[in-house]
Amino acid sequence: MHVNHKCIKIRTVYCLITVTLIFALLYLYNTSYLKKTEVEIPRVTTIRPPNETTETFKNVAPKTTTKYILLWTDPSLHPFVYFGEGNSIFTKGKCGYTNCYVTSNKELLRDLTEYDIVAFNGPQLDIGDLPRVRSFHQKYVYANIEAADNYPICTDDWNHFFNWTWTYKLNSDAIWGYIVVTNSSNHIVGPSLEVDWMSLDDMAPIDMDLKQKLATKSKAAAWFVSNCNTISEREEYVNVLQTYLGDFNLKIDVYGACGTFQCPKEIMNKCLDEVEKKYYFFLAFENAISEDYVTEKVLLALNHYAVPIVYGGADYSRFLPPGSYLNAKQLGPYNLAKEMFDIIENREIYYRFFRWRKYYSFGRRFENPDSNEYCKFCAMANDENLMKETKIYHNFSSWWNAKICNFGNNSTSMRK
Numbered sequence: 253m254h255v256n257h258k259c260i261k262i263r264t265v266y267c268l269i270t271v272t273l274i275f276a277l278l279y280l281y282n283t284s285y286l287k288k289t290e291v292e293i294p295r296v297t298t299i300r301p302p303n304e305t306t307e308t309f310k311n312v313a314p315k316t317t318t319k320y321i322l323l324w325t326d327p328s329l330h331p332f333v334y335f336g337e338g339n340s341i342f343t344k345g346k347c348g349y350t351n352c353y354v355t356s357n358k359e360l361l362r363d364l365t366e367y368d369i370v371a372f373n374g375p376q377l378d379i380g381d382l383p384r385v386r387s388f389h390q391k392y393v394y395a396n397i398e399a400a401d402n403y404p405i406c407t408d409d410w411n412h413f414f415n416w417t418w419t420y421k422l423n424s425d426a427i428w429g430y431i432v433v434t435n436s437s438n439h440i441v442g443p444s445l446e447v448d449w450m451s452l453d454d455m456a457p458i459d460m461d462l463k464q465k466l467a468t469k470s471k472a473a474a475w476f477v478s479n480c481n482t483i484s485e486r487e488e489y490v491n492v493l494q495t496y497l498g499d500f501n502l503k504i505d506v507y508g509a510c511g512t513f514q515c516p517k518e519i520m521n522k523c524l525d526e527v528e529k530k531y532y533f534f535l536a537f538e539n540a541i542s543e544d545y546v547t548e549k550v551l552l553a554l555n556h557y558a559v560p561i562v563y564g565g566a567d568y569s570r571f572l573p574p575g576s577y578l579n580a581k582q583l584g585p586y587n588l589a590k591e592m593f594d595i596i597e598n599r600e601i602y603y604r605f606f607r608w609r610k611y612y613s614f615g616r617r618f619e620n621p622d623s624n625e626y627c628k629f630c631a632m633a634n635d636e637n638l639m640k641e642t643k644i645y646h647n648f649s650s651w652w653n654a655k656i657c658n659f660g661n662n663s664t665s666m667r668k
């Protein structure tokens with residue numbers, strides 16, 4: 253009132269301008285305030301109750317607050333697609349920590365620097381599409397479950413960029429792999445850079461039941477394969493191997509797109525029964541020759557009573573017990589064919605390949621909270637010391653794929 257009165261006394265025009273400005277400011281303040289609260293409230297509340305000291309929250313997560321994990325690259329692509337949105341991947345896996353919130357929504361929090369972790373999927377890395385802002389406290393994570401040979405990085409663009417790695421490589425900060433080995437007291441023993449396997453001679457010979465089970469074997473080897481043209485050139489190897497095997501009157505039955513035997517996905521279990529009953533060996537040939545790149549193919553062999561013949565870039569002693577497999581790359585096709593023949597001809601030698609069964613078992617990593625990588629990852633996000641510790645991959649390509657980049661153009665330009 254007092255103001256108005258004064259205004260009229262001075263100049264109506266000034267007064268109107270002032271009032272308009274005040275309203276304008278009030279309006280702007282209100283809307284920006286509203287926007288702020290709107291962004292703060294969303295579904296996050298489903299896992300972060302307003303009062304984090306309440307009992308219910310303590311039951312869900314032993315530690316403090318929600319950890320936000322932002323999937324920077326396309327969340328619909330393998331393997332980010334398995335995350336889903338929110339924390340269900342952690343609750344479903346019965347993880348020790350379930351207070352991690354995964355999202356691909358870059359606007360879920362007010363600022364990109366508020367996410368604890370930002371994850372990039374190797375195959376979709378794009379130097380032209382990076383977060384605008386970054387905080388020193390955040391962990392930028394390079395994730396990849398595909399072989400380095402298929403997705404090499406041969407530039408310096410990614411040096412000093414990533415804090416953590418999450419890949420199948422066994423020297424990653426977190427492992428995102430395909431298999432896990434447990435011993436008979438249910439401890440995880442591999443894969444690992446160093447595994448203290450029992451020696452084959454210390455393992456007891458197999459029992460009668462198992463011998464009986466193996467008695468139905470009649471065919472040399474099966475190979476399930478759909479990609480017929482790989483940079484590992486496994487198909488060339490198998491062609492040569494077939495020729496040598498022919499000399500022994502043996503052959504590999506090739507199932508799938510690259511062969512003459514069929515096994516559609518719907519009847520996969522039937523095919524695996526066939527493997528179990530009939531085949532001495534099973535080819536676990538990787539599509540790329542990269543260190544530590546060993547996929548679930550080897551599990552099909554091990555868990556279906558066929559001896560795996562492995563082909564890949566791994567040091568297989570990190571993955572498999574001694575005497576449980578044949579290494580195609582080390583032997584070469586001629587020696588491999590000969591070994592296969594000798595083993596098939598001599599039951600006692602064949603039996604030795606199954607001694608491990610009494611001492612170890614093999615499975616997928618997500619089947620067990622102790623080896624579930626999502627659980628491990630959320631646990632890492634909750635590890636204050638680990639989060640605070642500065643870690644930087646200064647020379648990324650030398651960590652990820654040292655060997656390929658030296659070859660020059662060929663293999664490096666394969667896909668991306």
Ligand SMILES: *[C@@H]1O[C@H](CO)[C@@H](O)[C@H](O)[C@H]1NC(C)=O
Nearest residue numbers: 301302303304305306307308
């Ligand atoms: C949270 O709950 C605790 C115990 O129930 C209470 O003492 C505290 O004041 C609450 N805090 C807020 C911010 O409501």
Ligand SMILES: *[C@@H]1O[C@H](CO)[C@@H](O)[C@H](O)[C@H]1NC(C)=O
Nearest residue numbers: 434435436437438439440441
């Ligand atoms: C299994 O591994 C754990 C950890 O390495 C070890 O302590 C335990 O003795 C092993 N169990 C057997 C039966 O070898």
Ligand SMILES: *[C@@H]1O[C@H](CO)[C@@H](O)[C@H](O)[C@H]1NC(C)=O
Nearest residue numbers: 388389412415641642643644
């Ligand atoms: C993450 O990496 C960046 C870039 O090299 C670095 O500045 C930052 O200190 C690192 N932070 C942590 C927590 O490791």
Ligand SMILES: *[C@@H]1O[C@H](CO)[C@@H](O)[C@H](O)[C@H]1NC(C)=O
Nearest residue numbers: 408411646647648649650654
């Ligand atoms: C990265 O490591 C490789 C192999 O060790 C080396 O040739 C290259 O010069 C290093 N790059 C930088 C930027 O240090």
Ligand SMILES: *[C@@H]1O[C@H](CO)[C@@H](O)[C@H](O)[C@H]1NC(C)=O
Nearest residue numbers: 657658659660661662664665
């Ligand atoms: C690799 O390719 C680039 C162009 O793509 C070419 O300039 C270079 O000479 C090639 N290097 C080798 C070793 O072939």
Ligand SMILES: *[C@@H]1O[C@H](CO)[C@@H](O)[C@H](O)[C@H]1NC(C)=O
Nearest residue numbers: 483658659660661662663664
């Ligand atoms: C590179 O490609 C050329 C032509 O395609 C081929 O002859 C050569 O063997 C390749 N080198 C390597 C190391 O792969």
